[in-house]
Amino acid sequence: MRHRDAEPVEGVATWNRVMARQLARLTLDNLSDIPVRCQSCVFWELDAVRRQRAEDSGDAGCEKEEWISRTLLEWGSCGRVAYVDGEPAGYVLFAPAGYFPGADAFPTAPVSEDAVLLATAMVRPEHAGSGLGRVLMQTVVKDLVKRGGIRALEAIGDTRGPGKREWLSHGEEDYGQCLLPADYLLQVGFKTHRAHPRYPRMRLELRSVVTWRDEVESALEKLFGAVRPARRPVADPSHRVVRDGRLEPPGAAR
Numbered sequence: 001m002r003h004r005d006a007e008p009v010e011g012v013a014t015w016n017r018v019m020a021r022q023l024a025r026l027t028l029d030n031l032s033d034i035p036v037r038c039q040s041c042v043f044w045e046l047d048a049v050r051r052q053r054a055e056d057s058g059d060a061g062c063e064k065e066e067w068i069s070r071t072l073l074e075w076g077s078c079g080r081v082a083y084v085d086g087e088p089a090g091y092v093l094f095a096p097a098g099y100f101p102g103a104d105a106f107p108t109a110p111v112s113e114d115a116v117l118l119a120t121a122m123v124r125p126e127h128a129g130s131g132l133g134r135v136l137m138q139t140v141v142k143d144l145v146k147r148g149g150i151r152a153l154e155a156i157g158d159t160r161g162p163g164k165r166e167w168l169s170h171g172e173e174d175y176g177q178c179l180l181p182a183d184y185l186l187q188v189g190f191k192t193h194r195a196h197p198r199y200p201r202m203r204l205e206l207r208s209v210v211t212w213r214d215e216v217e218s219a220l221e222k223l224f225g226a227v228r229p230a231r232r233p234v235a236d237p238s239h240r241v242v243r244d245g246r247l248e249p250p251g252a253a254r
Contacts, residue, residue, distance in 0.1 A: 021132065023139055026079030026091065027072065028065055033081050033088035035122070040064055043178040044093070044102040044119040051102065071099050076147075080139050082123070082132055090123035092136045094144075094153070103156060108194045108201035111154050115203065116144055118155040120178055137188055141209050153204045155190060157182030160198060 024030055031039055040061035042051050054060045071078045075095060082090040097103055097111035100119055104110065111117045118140065123132045144150045161181030185202045186192075193203035 020085055021089075021135065022083045022086075023135070024081050024083065025077045026068065026081055026093070028068055030081050031065065031068065033083075034091045038091075038120075041178065042067070042102070044100040044117075047101040048105055067099070071095055075099065077143065080136060082136055084127055084130075084132070088124070089127045090121075090132055090136060092121040092140055093119040094140055095119070097154075106156050106199050106201075108156065108196045108199055111201070112152065112193070112203070114150065115152040115154040116150055118153050118180070120180060134188070141204075141206060145206055150206065152206055153190075154193065155180055155185055155202050155204075157185045157190075157200050157202045158198065159183075159196075159200065 026034070042054055042060050042063050045067040046054060046063060050063075051060075054063045068078070078095040078099070079091060079093040081088060094116055097115075097117045100117050103117060103119075121133065121136055123130075123136070140153065144153065156179065158179040159182045161179060161183070179199075182192075182200055182202065188204075189209065190202035190204045192200050194201040
């Protein structure tokens with residue numbers, strides 16, 4: 001079912017119809033629309049000690065809900081859920097590194113002070129290759145640009161993870177992994193910011209993304225302006241002209 005706060009985005013044409021896509025902010029109301037394993041996963045949200053304690057006591061789900069509530073209250077929107085034809089199709093999770101103590105355990109930590117951490121992003125296997133991942137990433141960038149004061153989006157990649165094609169085509173059993181493949185991040189615009197044989201820290205400069213978008217839009221405007229036929233001037237109906245020494249009324253025919 002489509003989330004009540006979902007915003008429509010461009011549709012996707014298939015061989016026999018157009019699939020409607022919407023995006024909604026991640027909240028407690030639609031937490032059940034993300035992968036089952038992610039609903040109680042606190043890999044990023046807690047440090048190793050607290051995470052183990054929560055998992056052993058069966059409180060991981062409650063910890064996840066508390067994390068979302070606190071982050072929404074203190075920082076604002078920290079994720080998006082994508083829907084296709086009203087059904088959950090993917091999601092993305094992001095926030096300042098301080099909200100993800102789990103990231104401190106990686107050898108390439110800490111995340112830069114001027115960046116926000118992209119914890120994870122995924123698209124359901126049946127929607128792989130549809131461009132939905134690109135839409136999610138663009139939505140995150142747009143959100144961060146509007147907030148201001150944020151220069152980049154960073155992520156911890158996994159060099160042993162599958163490539164973009166393999167990752168997008170994974171089955172249901174792999175849907176909901178915590179780390180993004182380094183190859184996938186490279187292909188969507190990230191660059192290696194701090195190298196590591198297994199867990200490089202990747203970075204996407206927001207300014208470069210915005211500049212690229214503006215350049216493309218400017219080029220398209222120039223292109224369409226060059227091929228668009230010039231409009232013929234339309235006479236002002238209130239304009240009166242003198243013809244053969246006589247003042248003719250507005251709109252008079254010759």
